[in-house]
Amino acid sequence: MFASLPPGIIMLLGACAVPFIPHVSRQLWMLVMIGLSAWGLSTGEGIHAIWHVMGYELILYRADALTLPFGIIFHLAAALNVIYSWHDQKWQEHTASLSYAGAAIAALHAGDLITLFIWWEATAITSVFLILASNTERARKASMRYLIFQVTSGVLLLCGAAILAANGQSILFEKMELGSLASWFIFIALGIKAAFPFLNGWLQDAYPEATPTGTVALSAFTTKLAIYALARAFPGTEYLIWIGASMTALPVFFAVIENDLRRVLAFSLNNQLGFMVVAVGIGSELAINGAVAHAFVHIIYKALLFMSMGAVLHQVGTIKASALGGLYRQMPFTMVCCVIGAMSISAFPLFSGFVAKSLTMSALGDTGIVWAYFVLLFASAGVLEHSGIKIPYFAFFAHDSGLKTTEAPLNMRIAMGIAAILCVAIGVYPAALYSILPYTVDYHPYDAGHVTSQLQLLVFAMLAFILLIRMKLYPPEIPSVVLNSDWFYRRLAPAVGLPILKGGMIAWHMLVGGLRRVRTSIWDAVDLVMDNPISGPTIPGRAVMVQAILLTIILLFGYAIAS
Amino acid sequence: MTKSPSKVQMDLARLGSRFTRFLLVIAAILLVLEFIVHRHGETHIEESFMFPAIYGFIAFVFIVEVGKLLRRLIMRDEHYYADEEDAEGDHHVR
Numbered sequence: 233m234f235a236s237l238p239p240g241i242i243m244l245l246g247a248c249a250v251p252f253i254p255h256v257s258r259q260l261w262m263l264v265m266i267g268l269s270a271w272g273l274s275t276g277e278g279i280h281a282i283w284h285v286m287g288y289e290l291i292l293y294r295a296d297a298l299t300l301p302f303g304i305i306f307h308l309a310a311a312l313n314v315i316y317s318w319h320d321q322k323w324q325e326h327t328a329s330l331s332y333a334g335a336a337i338a339a340l341h342a343g344d345l346i347t348l349f350i351w352w353e354a355t356a357i358t359s360v361f362l363i364l365a366s367n368t369e370r371a372r373k374a375s376m377r378y379l380i381f382q383v384t385s386g387v388l389l390l391c392g393a394a395i396l397a398a399n400g401q402s403i404l405f406e407k408m409e410l411g412s413l414a415s416w417f418i419f420i421a422l423g424i425k426a427a428f429p430f431l432n433g434w435l436q437d438a439y440p441e442a443t444p445t446g447t448v449a450l451s452a453f454t455t456k457l458a459i460y461a462l463a464r465a466f467p468g469t470e471y472l473i474w475i476g477a478s479m480t481a482l483p484v485f486f487a488v489i490e491n492d493l494r495r496v497l498a499f500s501l502n503n504q505l506g507f508m509v510v511a512v513g514i515g516s517e518l519a520i521n522g523a524v525a526h527a528f529v530h531i532i533y534k535a536l537l538f539m540s541m542g543a544v545l546h547q548v549g550t551i552k553a554s555a556l557g558g559l560y561r562q563m564p565f566t567m568v569c570c571v572i573g574a575m576s577i578s579a580f581p582l583f584s585g586f587v588a589k590s591l592t593m594s595a596l597g598d599t600g601i602v603w604a605y606f607v608l609l610f611a612s613a614g615v616l617e618h619s620g621i622k623i624p625y626f627a628f629f630a631h632d633s634g635l636k637t638t639e640a641p642l643n644m645r646i647a648m649g650i651a652a653i654l655c656v657a658i659g660v661y662p663a664a665l666y667s668i669l670p671y672t673v674d675y676h677p678y679d680a681g682h683v684t685s686q687l688q689l690l691v692f693a694m695l696a697f698i699l700l701i702r703m704k705l706y707p708p709e710i711p712s713v714v715l716n717s718d719w720f721y722r723r724l725a726p727a728v729g730l731p732i733l734k735g736g737m738i739a740w741h742m743l744v745g746g747l748r749r750v751r752t753s754i755w756d757a758v759d760l761v762m763d764n765p766i767s768g769p770t771i772p773g774r775a776v777m778v779q780a781i782l783l784t785i786i787l788l789f790g791y792a793i794a795s
Numbered sequence: 796m797t798k799s800p801s802k803v804q805m806d807l808a809r810l811g812s813r814f815t816r817f818l819l820v821i822a823a824i825l826l827v828l829e830f831i832v833h834r835h836g837e838t839h840i841e842e843s844f845m846f847p848a849i850y851g852f853i854a855f856v857f858i859v860e861v862g863k864l865l866r867r868l869i870m871r872d873e874h875y876y877a878d879e880e881d882a883e884g885d886h887h888v889r
Contacts, residue, residue, distance in 0.1 A: 247813035362866030370877070487843035489870060557802045597837025605837055609847075611853035629810070630801035681834040684825060685841070691821050698815050707863050713876060716868040722876060 238281055238293035238304060239272035240337030243310070247331035251323045255518070258323065258411040262330050269337060270307040273300065279343060288403070289344025298524070299340050302460045304668065305528045306337045309452035309535060312651060315446035316539055318643035319323035328361035329449040338455035340460060345418070347617045348461070352389055353423075355454055356382030358544065362446030363438050370440040380439035381431075385424035408465050418465065425458035426509060427502050429478050433718030435502055436486075438757025440494040440551075444542030447494055451501060451538050456527045459508045463523055476513055477607040479506030480574045484614030485729035489707065490714045493551045493623055494541050497534070500577070500619040501610060504530050510608060511592040514599055517671040522591030524669055529584035529658055533576035533779075536651035537623060540570035543640035543648065544627055553626035553709040557633035566640050569630040569648040576655040578620035578690060579612065581683045584655045587662035590677040613693045620690075621697050628708060822848075 246265030253261050273295070281293035295303075310333035335358050339351030356379060363375035384607065393415035395402050408415050420431075427435045441452050466472060480503050487499035504526070511523035543553040543566045544559065560567045572583070579585035589612070639645065658665050662677060700706040715723075734735050758777050800808070827847055836842045 680832045685847045688847035692848035693851035693855040696852045711873045713871045
């Protein structure tokens with residue numbers, strides 16, 4: 233029955249029922265929906281559902297080696313999110329997160345650009361409610377900025393598809409060459425969702441404004457859907473190496489000084505996307521495997537980190553580094569999970585990040601693009617700095633903040649526990665992950681040289697941290713806002729645009745006023761002549777005056793043309 | 796402000812020094828391993844003595860120092876956007 237129903241759609245249908253089901257059973261219902269949808273993945277590779285509409289063939293369900301790993305991890309993330317938000321009794325957020333995950337999974341299986349566009353926009357519209365659910369003025373404004381960016385991305389995607397369709401070209405969502413106008417539209421559309429430099433403002437702006445549970449859901453889908461789409465459409469595009477390398481390096485500096493720990497994680501998310509974008513840019517089989525493996529493990533450890541910070545926010549009510557510290561005794565389980573997430577993202581051997589990132593680094597080494605290799609190596613030290621050290625250190629250690637709290641609710645701990653176990657399990661036994669990657673590649677991350685290299689990098693970078701802390705050279709956390717690319721449209725555009733707009737309005741009013749004055753003075757002149765007749769005692773009226781003036785003008789023109 | 800450190804503060808200090816000692820031991824082991832294990836990097840420079848360690852150390856310090864400089868440039872008061880948003884919000888209500 234579910235064979236021809238694209239995975240994800242059942243979750244969207246299930247989400248419609250969520251508001252009408254009482255708590256607890258609602259959570260079970262959601263898990264069942266995710267389970268049924270995941271069952272659909274077992275249908276196997278091929279095109280399973282086509283919809284003929286208005287002369288177009290919409291491929292609703294296409295499964296292949298690239299969609300499978302993303303399909304698995306998206307379902308897993310959706311299930312983890314249900315467990316993590318089990319305690320939440322309100323239906324709104326659950327409906328949004330289930331339909332958001334469903335839309336993202338449906339988008340994965342879209343075989344043509346129009347179907348992709350529909351689900352692409354559906355992820356935007358469903359996810360915005362996760363930010364709105366925070367129910368603050370700040371979140372409302374951030375969510376609108378988020379929505380503008382997401383919808384713009386979809387519109388650009390549609391522009392690309394429309395140009396292709398108008399030219400009679402195929403609208404199948406396949407590998408394309410960057411060059412034509414349509415391909416650039418699609419490239420930028422994917423670039424917005426993949427948070428390319430200067431298109432990334434929405435990510436750091438909106439994600440940390442969502443609810444503790446909402447951010448976990450947001451972190452998994454949108455950006456990784458974009459990575460999937462890039463891997464599908466633009467593998468081996470050299471621009472992506474440049475773009476990806478700058479994505480790995482730049483957010484690192486912002487993350488060092490950011491005070492909101494969930495925003496630090498948002499910068500870190502951007503940096504991790506950079507690794508995947510570089511891998512897609514390389515485009516070799518090893519590199520695409522690297523991008524997919526990285527996306528897979530990243531969803532788990534990033535969710536774990538966001539879950540641990542969400543748990544702190546849920547328990548303490550703040551996630552500002554300047555207000556936190558010393559929570560390790562009160563939230564030991566959350567602390568351990570956070571450290572596991574931190575070690576995974578920093579790519580410590582025996583943790584999931586290591587087995588995934590190694591693929592990309594090896595693929596990059598094979599290409600001989602040395603500068604990019606060293607940028608990524610540098611960014612690896614950056615990941616350790618902000619996600620590996622800063623997150624756990626400032627939340628759970630640093631100093632005694634005097635905060636009194638208790639461990640997170642049981643359901644949160646279960647979700648974190650599962651994610652933490654997965655992080656270690658994949659790190660210890662990478663063969664399971666490697667077996668579901670798009671290409672069969674014989675790769676062994678654990679050789680003595682590789683492990684010692686990575687440990688040297690990490691351990692000596694940690695020693696640098698300790699040295700900086702001891703010498704009091706490490707910058708203290710300060711309650712502050714760090715400007716990011718959203719500044720351009722939140723501050724610069726209004727600062728430059730509003731005066732221009734005001735100037736334009738003033739100029740317009742002056743013009744209209746001026747014309748009005750000219751008209752008045754003409755009528756005044758007419759009245760003057762009428763009040764002081766020179767031709768006789770009576771004058772016929774204004775109409776005749778106007779005719780006389782017009783005739784005079786025509787006469788003058790006549791003379792001008794004749795001469 | 797001279798306040799006697801709390802119990803948590805003392806625990807944290809003890810934990811910190813224990814962790815430092817642990818890291819130093821690992822670092823020493825890595826130093827010894829450098830003579831035993833042949834690290835084959837993706838590039839030749841990477842194979843020079845203790846390269847990843849030096850690169851990691853310098854990169855870390857560089858990131859933090861640049862971060863400090865960046866603070867002067869792009870760090871603003873916590874209410875940088877909020878002031879404007881509140882004012883805007885009021886305006887909207889009117």
